Amino acid sequence: MLLDECEAAGVALELNCRVGAVRRGERFVLETNRGAFESETLCVATGGLPIPKLGASGFAFEIAKQFAVPVTPTRPGLVPLTFSEADLKWMRTLSGVSAEVIARAGKAAFREAALFTHRGLSGPAILQASSYWARGQSIEINWLPDAEDGVLAKRKRERPKAQLKTVLAEFLPERLAETLLAHTAGEAQQEIGASKDAALIDLTRALKAFALTPAGDEGYAKAEVMVGGVDTDALSQKSMEARAAPGLFFVGEATDVTGWLGGYNFQWAWASGWAAGQAL
Numbered sequence: 001m002l003l004d005e006c007e008a009a010g011v012a013l014e015l016n017c018r019v020g021a022v023r024r025g026e027r028f029v030l031e032t033n034r035g036a037f038e039s040e041t042l043c044v045a046t047g048g049l050p051i052p053k054l055g056a057s058g059f060a061f062e063i064a065k066q067f068a069v070p071v072t073p074t075r076p077g078l079v080p081l082t083f084s085e086a087d088l089k090w091m092r093t094l095s096g097v098s099a100e101v102i103a104r105a106g107k108a109a110f111r112e113a114a115l116f117t118h119r120g121l122s123g124p125a126i127l128q129a130s131s132y133w134a135r136g137q138s139i140e141i142n143w144l145p146d147a148e149d150g151v152l153a154k155r156k157r158e159r160p161k162a163q164l165k166t167v168l169a170e171f172l173p174e175r176l177a178e179t180l181l182a183h184t185a186g187e188a189q190q191e192i193g194a195s196k197d198a199a200l201i202d203l204t205r206a207l208k209a210f211a212l213t214p215a216g217d218e219g220y221a222k223a224e225v226m227v228g229g230v231d232t233d234a235l236s237q238k239s240m241e242a243r244a245a246p247g248l249f250f251v252g253e254a255t256d257v258t259g260w261l262g263g264y265n266f267q268w269a270w271a272s273g274w275a276a277g278q279a280l
């Protein structure tokens with residue numbers, strides 16, 4: 001469909017064509033491995049830094065710098081988070097286990113699945129939160145998103161002989177329930193096992209606001225998007241043309257627009273490309 005549309009509009013496609021440098025005299029001149037191309041206007045749609053293996057490059061930022069168009073600091077987004085050896089000691093055995101949680105980073109919170117990996121945490125809730133996380137900050141995980149504070153105490157009263165981990169496993173995968181309990185309750189578990197309501201309420205609260213400090217993230221090799229990019233304040237919001245360099249446009253992932261999971265990044269690439277296309 002896209003090729004048909006391109007043909008109808010008279011688009012000339014140049015495949016396997018690497019742009020090495022851009023110059024500007026009277027017109028833009030692109031130096032490529034297939035020769036030089038000249039044009040009145042230039043739209044930079046070379047994406048961002050995620051997944052270098054797929055050809056990602058910082059080329060858009062080189063062009064931005066060359067034409068004095070500001071770029072905001074970049075970092076990986078929608079990316080799995082990694083943890084230090086101290087955390088991995090208890091997390092690693094859970095690799096492959098997932099649960100529905102609310103993951104919070106800064107002011108953003110996402111209710112979706114979290115997945116333990118052999119390096120830390122992933123899954124949609126974590127990927128979403130990662131775009132709002134900054135190094136050194138902690139994230140907060142609510143492992144019991146539907147539970148009221150008193151729920152474990154109530155369930156334990158109803159089943160006094162049941163082990164606490166069995167009660168908790170009504171809400172979470174068994175292995176996760178057991179590990180979280182050991183990690184959160186620690187030595188107080190004996191006391192909690194004796195059905196102290198207050199201790200069980202404290203435990204529930206702790207599991208609903210479970211703070212973890214990621215050591216880092218899996219980087220651009222695993223990131224689905226990039227946070228930051230060509231500063232949108234430096235672009236016309238109607239046409240994506242750079243204010244500092246008339247005739248030069250930036251669209252898509254190269255710009256400082258970061259979408260949530262769910263197709264918003266593709267949407268932005270197409271929508272900003274369309275906007276620039278109207279003005280070229």
Ligand SMILES: Cc1cc2nc3c(=O)[nH]c(=O)nc-3n(C[C@H](O)[C@H](O)[C@H](O)COP(=O)(O)OP(=O)(O)OC[C@H]3O[C@@H](n4cnc5c(N)ncnc54)[C@H](O)[C@@H]3O)c2cc1C
Pocket residue numbers: 017018019020045046047048050051054055056057059223224225251252253254259261262263264265266267269
């Ligand atoms: C693994 C993964 C999964 C994703 N899943 C989703 C999803 O489910 N939903 C969603 O909305 N978004 C998703 N995204 C994000 C989405 O793919 C991007 O936001 C979108 O493709 C950006 O489009 P773009 O045209 O700006 O850049 P790109 O699609 O990155 O295209 C840029 C192109 O420019 C080329 N290029 C770079 N430098 C040069 C050069 N010097 N000369 C010539 N060509 C060059 C690159 O090779 C590339 O082909 C995902 C991204 C990744 C990495």
